[in-house]
Amino acid sequence: MTTNGSGPLLEVEGLVTRYPVPRGIVGTLARRPRERVHAVEGVSFRLRRGEMLALVGESGCGKTTTAQSVLRLVDPDEGAIRFDGTDIMSLSHRKLRPLRRRMQLIYQDPYESLDPRFRVRATVEEPLLVHGIGSKAERRQEAERALELAGLSPAALYLGRYPHELSGGQRQRVAIAASLVLHPDLLVADEPVSMLDVSVRAGILALLDDLRARGLAILMITHDLSTAARYADRIAVMYLGRIVEEGPAREVVDNPQHPYTRALLSVVPRPDPRDRVAPEILRGETPNPVDVPEGCRFHPRCPLAIPECREVDPELRRPAAARSERHTAACIRV
Amino acid sequence: MTTAPAAELLTRDPSDFEEPRRRRHAVWSVIRTQPQATIGAIVLLAFVVVAALAPYIAPYDERAKVGDVFEAPSSEHWLGLDDAGVDMLTLMLHGARVSLIVGFAAALVSMLIGGTIGLVAGYFGGKTDVALMRLTDYFIVIPDIPLMLVVAAIWGRSLTNIILIIGLIYWTTTARVIRAQVKSVRERVYVKRARALGAGHLRVLFKHVLPQVAPLLVAITVLSIAVAIFAETAIAFLGLGDPTLISWGRLIENAFSRSAISVDAWWAVVPPGLAVVAVVLACTMLGRALEDSLNPRLRVGHLSVRHFRLRNLRTEEAR
Amino acid sequence: MSGERVLEIEDLHVWFELGDGRELHAVRGVSLALEGGERFGLVGESGSGKTTTILAVMGLLPPNASVAGRVLLDGQDLLARGERSARPHRWSDVAMVFQGAMNAFNPVQRIGDQIAEPMELHEVAEGKEARRRVAELLERVGIPAARASRYPHEFSGGMRQRAALAMALACNPKVLLADEPTTALDVMVQAQILELLTSLANDFGLAVVLVTHDLPVVAHVCSRAAVMYAGEIVETGPVEALYHEPRHPYTRLLYAATPELHADGDLASIPGAPPRLDRPLAGCPFQPRCDRAFAPCTEEHPPLLGVGPGREAACHLNTAVREVQA
Numbered sequence: 001m002t003t004n005g006s007g008p009l010l011e012v013e014g015l016v017t018r019y020p021v022p023r024g025i026v027g028t029l030a031r032r033p034r035e036r037v038h039a040v041e042g043v044s045f046r047l048r049r050g051e052m053l054a055l056v057g058e059s060g061c062g063k064t065t066t067a068q069s070v071l072r073l074v075d076p077d078e079g080a081i082r083f084d085g086t087d088i089m090s091l092s093h094r095k096l097r098p099l100r101r102r103m104q105l106i107y108q109d110p111y112e113s114l115d116p117r118f119r120v121r122a123t124v125e126e127p128l129l130v131h132g133i134g135s136k137a138e139r140r141q142e143a144e145r146a147l148e149l150a151g152l153s154p155a156a157l158y159l160g161r162y163p164h165e166l167s168g169g170q171r172q173r174v175a176i177a178a179s180l181v182l183h184p185d186l187l188v189a190d191e192p193v194s195m196l197d198v199s200v201r202a203g204i205l206a207l208l209d210d211l212r213a214r215g216l217a218i219l220m221i222t223h224d225l226s227t228a229a230r231y232a233d234r235i236a237v238m239y240l241g242r243i244v245e246e247g248p249a250r251e252v253v254d255n256p257q258h259p260y261t262r263a264l265l266s267v268v269p270r271p272d273p274r275d276r277v278a279p280e281i282l283r284g285e286t287p288n289p290v291d292v293p294e295g296c297r298f299h300p301r302c303p304l305a306i307p308e309c310r311e312v313d314p315e316l317r318r319p320a321a322a323r324s325e326r327h328t329a330a331c332i333r334v
Numbered sequence: 335m336t337t338a339p340a341a342e343l344l345t346r347d348p349s350d351f352e353e354p355r356r357r358r359h360a361v362w363s364v365i366r367t368q369p370q371a372t373i374g375a376i377v378l379l380a381f382v383v384v385a386a387l388a389p390y391i392a393p394y395d396e397r398a399k400v401g402d403v404f405e406a407p408s409s410e411h412w413l414g415l416d417d418a419g420v421d422m423l424t425l426m427l428h429g430a431r432v433s434l435i436v437g438f439a440a441a442l443v444s445m446l447i448g449g450t451i452g453l454v455a456g457y458f459g460g461k462t463d464v465a466l467m468r469l470t471d472y473f474i475v476i477p478d479i480p481l482m483l484v485v486a487a488i489w490g491r492s493l494t495n496i497i498l499i500i501g502l503i504y505w506t507t508t509a510r511v512i513r514a515q516v517k518s519v520r521e522r523v524y525v526k527r528a529r530a531l532g533a534g535h536l537r538v539l540f541k542h543v544l545p546q547v548a549p550l551l552v553a554i555t556v557l558s559i560a561v562a563i564f565a566e567t568a569i570a571f572l573g574l575g576d577p578t579l580i581s582w583g584r585l586i587e588n589a590f591s592r593s594a595i596s597v598d599a600w601w602a603v604v605p606p607g608l609a610v611v612a613v614v615l616a617c618t619m620l621g622r623a624l625e626d627s628l629n630p631r632l633r634v635g636h637l638s639v640r641h642f643r644l645r646n647l648r649t650e651e652a653r
Numbered sequence: 654m655s656g657e658r659v660l661e662i663e664d665l666h667v668w669f670e671l672g673d674g675r676e677l678h679a680v681r682g683v684s685l686a687l688e689g690g691e692r693f694g695l696v697g698e699s700g701s702g703k704t705t706t707i708l709a710v711m712g713l714l715p716p717n718a719s720v721a722g723r724v725l726l727d728g729q730d731l732l733a734r735g736e737r738s739a740r741p742h743r744w745s746d747v748a749m750v751f752q753g754a755m756n757a758f759n760p761v762q763r764i765g766d767q768i769a770e771p772m773e774l775h776e777v778a779e780g781k782e783a784r785r786r787v788a789e790l791l792e793r794v795g796i797p798a799a800r801a802s803r804y805p806h807e808f809s810g811g812m813r814q815r816a817a818l819a820m821a822l823a824c825n826p827k828v829l830l831a832d833e834p835t836t837a838l839d840v841m842v843q844a845q846i847l848e849l850l851t852s853l854a855n856d857f858g859l860a861v862v863l864v865t866h867d868l869p870v871v872a873h874v875c876s877r878a879a880v881m882y883a884g885e886i887v888e889t890g891p892v893e894a895l896y897h898e899p900r901h902p903y904t905r906l907l908y909a910a911t912p913e914l915h916a917d918g919d920l921a922s923i924p925g926a927p928p929r930l931d932r933p934l935a936g937c938p939f940q941p942r943c944d945r946a947f948a949p950c951t952e953e954h955p956p957l958l959g960v961g962p963g964r965e966a967a968c969h970l971n972t973a974v975r976e977v978q979a
Contacts, residue, residue, distance in 0.1 A: 055736035058839035059810075073530055100532050111522035117545050130533045167926050168699075173526075182531075196868060197698040199910050202922035217796045230920065242733060253914055267844035271870035271911050273893045285809055641736045644716035645668070645721040 008046040009185055009217045010070065015043040015079035017069045021200040021290060037289050039065040040076070041241035044196075049185065052208070052218040054232035054249065056225055058130050058264075060286050062239040067188045070219070072096055075088045084185065091324045101131055104179035108191040110171035114163040120147070121159040124178045131182065150177035151207055169200035176207065187211065205231050225268055229253040234326075237261050240289055240297045245315065247327030254290055257319040259304045276310065296331070304333045353440070360549040364627045365620070374620030381613050385430035394421040396428045396580060403592075404599035414601035416585065417592035425580055425604055432581035436497055437563035438623070443501025444562070445555040448508025453547070455509070456516025457539060467513075470550045474506045477573070478565065483590045486574045500565045508554045512547060518630070553624030560617035567610050582606035657723075659860045660687040660710070660747070667705050667714065677931045679705045681884040682722075684957075687828065687860045692851070694878030694892065695864045695869030696907075698799050700927050702884040703864045704752065707830040711749050713860035714738025728830070737860045745775045748821040749830040751790035753837060755813035764816050765791075766803025771823045790819040791854075794849060811842035813955050815849065822857065829854070832864045847874050868911050871895065877963070883927050883938035886957060890964035900966035937969070946969060 016041040023032060047053050052233060068074040069297035070081055070086060081089050083099060090184040091099070107113040110222040115124055123144040128134055129230040134142060142303040165170055172192065178188065189208060193201040209231055212218050222228055228235050229249050236246040237258065256262045263280040270277065284299045293300050301308035312332055318325065319334040337448070346357065365371045384391070394400055399419040407414040413422035455466040482499055489495055528538050555644060569575050570583025571590075589595075589602035667680035680702045687693055697703040708714055710724050712731060724731040726746055731739050751757055759767060768790060769783040779787050788798035794815040796808075805813060814834065821829055831850065835843040851874055854861045863875055870877050870894050879889040880903065888901040899905040909921035925942040928934055937943070940950040949955075949969045956966040 006875065022696065058841060067715075094861060097532055100530075102670055105527075105530055107523050107527060109523055113527050115524040115528075115542055126528070126533070127531045129527075129529060130537065179531075198868075198907060199923035202910050202920035203921065203924075206922070224912070224916050225840070229914055230912050264840060267840055269844075269847075269867070269873040271869045271872050271908055271913060272896050273872045275899075279844055279848075281848060282841055285811055285842060286839075304341070394927070640718060642712070643716075643719040644732065644735050645719045 008083055010047040010219070011080070012046070012066075012070060013080040013082075014045045015040050015069055015076055015081065017065050017067040017074060017076040025128065034292050038241050039289060040069060041292070043079075043238075043241070043243055045236055045243065045246065047186070047217045049217050049221060050212060050215050050232070051214065052212050052220060052232045054220045054222055054228035054235045055238060056222055056235055057238035058174075058223060058286055059288055060240070060329075062064060062289070064190060065191060066238070067105070067219060071100075071105055071188060073105070075310050078333050095310070097131075101127075101182045101190065102184050103186040104182065104184040105186060106172075106175055106189040106192050108177055109177070109195055110175060111163075111195070113175050114171055116163055118163075119159065120161050120163075120166075120174050123163075124181055126176060126180040127182050133182075135221045143177070146177040146181040147174070147178055149211075150174070151203065152177065167200075168196045169203060172196060172204055173207070176204075179220050180293050181213075184216065186217045186219065188219045188221070193225070193227070194222070194224070197333050201227075225253065225265060235328065237264070239287065240292055242297065242330065244331070245327075245329040246316065247322070248324050251322070251324045251327050255321065255323055257322060257334045258298075258331050259302050260298050261329075263303070306333070308332065340560045341477070343419060360628060361552050361624060368623045368627070370619045374616045374618070374623065375520040377612060377616035378620060381616070381619070382434060384427065388427040388431050392424040392427045394424045396420060396424050397576050402595060404597055404602060406599075407601050413605050414599065416602050417588050417594065421600055422585075422605060425585055426609060429580045429582045429585055429613045430609065432493075432576075432579050433563055433566055433583070434613070436493065436500070436566040437559045437613070438583070439497045440504070440562035440566070441501035441555050441558040442557050443497060444505035444508055445551065447501065448505030448554075449512055449551050451505070452512025453516055453539065453544070456513040457520055457535070457615060459517070463513075463625035466509075470506050470509050473503070476503065478503045479505060479568070482569055482572075490589050491574055491576050493579060494591060496566060496569055496574075496576065500562050500569075502504075504558060504561050504565070508551070508558065511554055512551060515547050515550055515629070519543050550625070553621055553628050556617055556622075556624060557621030560614040562622065563610060565613055569592075582610050657689055658686050659689045659727060660862075661685070661723075661725040662706070662710065663723040663725065665709055665724065666720065667702070668719045669711050669715075670719075671931060677932050679884050679930055680709065680875065683881070683884075683886055685790060685862075685879060685886070685889075687862065689699060689827070689860050690854065690858050691877065692854055692861045692863065692875045694875035695862055695881060696866065696868060696871055696878055697881035698907075698927070699867050699928070700883075703881050703883040704832055706881070707749065707832060707862060707864055710830060711743060711747060711949055712736060713749075719966075742820075744771045744779070744826065746826050747828045747830065748824070748826040750814075750817050750821050750832065750834050752833040754817035754834070755837070758813060758816070763802050763804055764808070768801070768816065768820045768823055770818065775824050776814050777824045786823075787819075790817070790822060790923040793822075793853070794819045795845075800978040811838060811845065812848055814842075817845075818849065818853065822853065822859075825857070827858070828860045828862070830862045830864070833866070834863070835870065836865070836867070843870075850874065880907070883934070884930055885938065885967065886937065886965075887968070888964075888966040889957075890961070890966075894961070894964055898924055900960045900964065901939075901968045902945050902970070903939050904966075906944070937967075947973075949973075 019037040019039055021035040021037060023034060043066050045053065047325060051330065055066060057063050065074060069076040076089065080087060082104065088096060088099060121143060124146055125139045129138045147158055150175050152158045190210065193204050196204065197254040208218055220232060232249045234247065235249045236243045236254045237260065239260050245252060245256065245261045245311065252261065253265065256265055263282050266277055266280045280303065284301060295312055296309040296314055299305040302309065309332065314330040314332050316328040316330045318327060320330045321334065342511050377507040397420065400421055401419050403417055403419055405411065405415040411421050413426065416422055418427060420503050451466050451470065481503065483500055485495060523541050525538060528542055535554060566581060567583035570581050571587045575581060575584050583604040586603060594602040662685040665680055665683045669677040669679055673678055683706050688784050694839065695703045709720055710831045712916060714720065720732055726742055730888060731742055765784065766786050768787045770785060772783045787801055789941055791798050791801055796812060796815055808816065835846050838846060847870065850861065865871060875892055877890065878892050878895055879886045882903050888895065888899065888904045896905055896908060899908065906921055906923050910923060912920055927939050936951040936953060937955050940946045955969045957965050957968045958971065960971050961964045
């Protein structure tokens with residue numbers, strides 16, 4: 001496959017994805033206007049090979065929808081998505097198929113993402129079968145290689161197993177192996193460790209880190225800021241469908257600019273009981289993405305809100321107190 | 335602090351893995367373990383074997399007149415003779431073949447139609463689902479007896495027609511149950527994953543969805559056999575059956591039309607009736623037991639009264 | 654904290670029958686003491702037995718479970734006569750918030766009615782009085798009282814968790830057992846719920862056992878904690894001591910595997926997996942995965958011994974050190 005080695009592997013610009021909310025009989029008869037869930041409302045970012053970007057946010061912020069839109073598992077409404085230079089927004093699903101091999105998704109739930117009736121061998125070989133790659137012997141070899149790469153060694157010990165014989169961490173590695181078998185360029189990991197025991201998480205995260213070092217681009221969706229801080233190169237914080245802050249991971253965590261990011265970081269519990277931070281607990285909950293506030297979408301809950309915030313919808317720009325050029329935040333007060 | 339090792343440092347001891355469950359076939363394990371299912375299966379099997387061997391074990395020829403009309407049971411004729419002087423036991427055995435063949439064949443037809451419609455509707459959803467379910471609703475509404483009368487009148491009374499009619503009327507339950515199950519399986523992560531990596535619909539349906547649904551399909555089909563046999567009996571009883579074939583329903587019809595009851599010839603009526611009841615009951619028991627185990631919506635185990643037991647620690651230490 | 658022991662667990666064992674003759678020894682001799690008003694953390698990963706332990710305290714184990722040991726509530730043994738002795742205290746003295754409680758509401762019953770239900774069952778209040786108390790409880794947990802007439806699906810996850818807390822407090826219990834109360838919640842909502850839990854414990858004088866796998870949550874809410882592994886308690890003590898001076902390798906490694914926001918060190922992972930509990934265990938259950946195992950660890954099971962004021966740990970390393978010092 002030809003690769004544009006220097007440019008970013010993935011470029012997303014102004015992505016918008018909305019879901020219609022079903023109206024029900026009364027709504028249809030009364031001709032009520034169709035409500036839409038504004039899941040993703042203008043998201044832009046770039047991802048290079050060998051880089052890990054963490055999309056961080058709470059539920060309803062649109063991070064999962066963004067990932068699904070990028071993979072075209074959900075069709076976006078507006079925006080541009082360029083994968084290795086090719087615009088994939090306009091491609092038909094058939095034309096998309098060869099490109100799909102280069103972008104793989106790792107799911108959150110290792111207990112549900114493997115077909116219980118398939119042995120490990122069948123699960124890992126399936127992508128090759130689906131895309132008609134290799135002979136039986138070659139598929140077997142590729143599967144073993146992928147399992148070893150995913151840390152399940154010796155692969156022969158695992159090939160004949162059923163998912164229920166494996167632990168959560170092992171199952172997640174099988175899922176990762178199944179995605180590696182197609183030699184992808186981009187891995188999207190949706191909360192890859194949130195359902196695993198703490199003692200097992202580092203192993204999986206280290207594996208992802210290792211894959212990144214080997215040149216894969218990784219888009220990690222997570223709600224866990226500590227994990228993002230440690231493993232990602234860059235963090236993008238999302239709120240109600242927009243990125244409200246983005247920058248190098250360390251910078252965003254040590255020097256947060258957007259009030260939402262600050263509040264989030266302040267309420268993350270610390271393992272050291274002596275490490276007491278005054279938590280900025282925001283009142284209420286994230287509003288329903290059907291009903292996005294006017295102006296800055298965060299202003300109803302923002303401790304720094306002024307009247308102007310109700311009118312202006314801020315763009316991402318470099319805050320005054322930022323220490324890095326690439327650190328941006330969408331707030332008129334910083 | 336230890337750095338995270340890249341390889342999952344596991345013991346090489348295979349016994350450290352969870353106990354590998356032997357691949358149980360869900361259906362077989364239910365039959366083995368639940369008494370209701372075991373009895374049903376055995377009875378059904380017995381009838382099938384008897385019916386298969388009918389030509390060899392029947393004492394007399396099924397068309398030969400061997401005595402008087404409605405002759406009472408005796409040591410030579412265990413079930414007496416019917417309205418044409420033919421041996422009832424022979425007729426019963428031959429009738430079993432027809433009744434069971436119609437039952438199984440019609441159930442197969444309804445499984446194929448209902449299973450396919452349920453699979454397609456549940457998997458694709460949307461407009462396809464709506465359209466197919468509308469079709470299903472129309473078929474539910476069709477009254478079976480009038481339809482059979484019409485078909486008999488127009489296309490004649492043949493075995494094939496009867497099988498087709500029964501299959502065409504009774505597939506709707508299968509379709510609905512399978513559709514519900516498919517809808518839930520479709521949402522499982524591994525199915526979505528297979529789709530995401532580019533697997534075509536056919537592959538996903540046959541490799542991932544169908545295997546999950548198959549045991550339940552078997553259960554529903556078994557229940558359909560019961561319904562089909564009963565339907566065939568009704569059809570034959572109404573005189574709409576194939577005139578060239580003997581079935582249990584036909585036997586009952588013969589007996590009634592010749593007023594067997596008024597001459598107290600119970601042996602012409604009761605045996606076929608009991609046979610139908612026995613087979614239908616066996617199928618129902620087996621089918622229900624399978625369905626209860628395999629249909630996740632019917633799980634009610636968690637509603638049972640739960641009481642834990644107490645143990646004496648001292649006896650534990652003694653172990 | 655009142656200083657008097659409101660809940661005591663003495664040498665609790667729980668077995669589960671697995672069919673085909675095997676048995677899972679899920680809880681292996683757990684002992685705990687809880688003082689009134691204390692917030693106590695019970696930490697462990699999946700399979701450690703922490704949920705089974707508190708289910709045993711509530712007497713909510715399934716029919717294939719058998720139990721040994723004592724659970725003393727104000728001196729009375731709840732398990733003495735099985736279901737019969739446990740039931741009268743259930744909810745009125747010891748209440749529980751279950752894992753995924755927010756999804757455990759009856760979808761066709763109004764929230765207010767569901768919270769009133771235990772009040773009526775335990776004859777604490779009924780009718781108008783019950784409704785008044787429900788309104789009070791809802792306000793206390795941060796839900797406007799008017800919402801009592803709504804159905805569960807009209808509430809968000811966080812609100813439902815608050816309602817679950819209200820339901821647990823319906824009969825004014827002395828002890829609240831919370832099983833992973835914030836696991837499925839966003840970090841901001843989690844902060845709100847933890848703040849609520851703390852203030853409720855203070856206002857109502859509740860003793861709280863917080864069961865979780867999340868060490869930072871325990872550090873935030875609890876004063877003392879116990880770490881469970883393979884059905885046993887391997888260390889207890891004040892949360893500060895557990896973090897700064899762990900006396901069991903598992904505790905230390907668990908903290909090492911927990912990412913911290915501002916620290917950049919390598920995260921540890923503990924290789925291997927917990928032992929199977931359907932077989933007898935020899936020696937220390939953590940030994941196969943331990944980075945400091947030595948001679949006695951494979952043979953002798955380390956007893957839970959005092960290692961300081963209010964601190965206990967089950968590790969041979971502690972006795973070895975003492976011997977060296979002696």
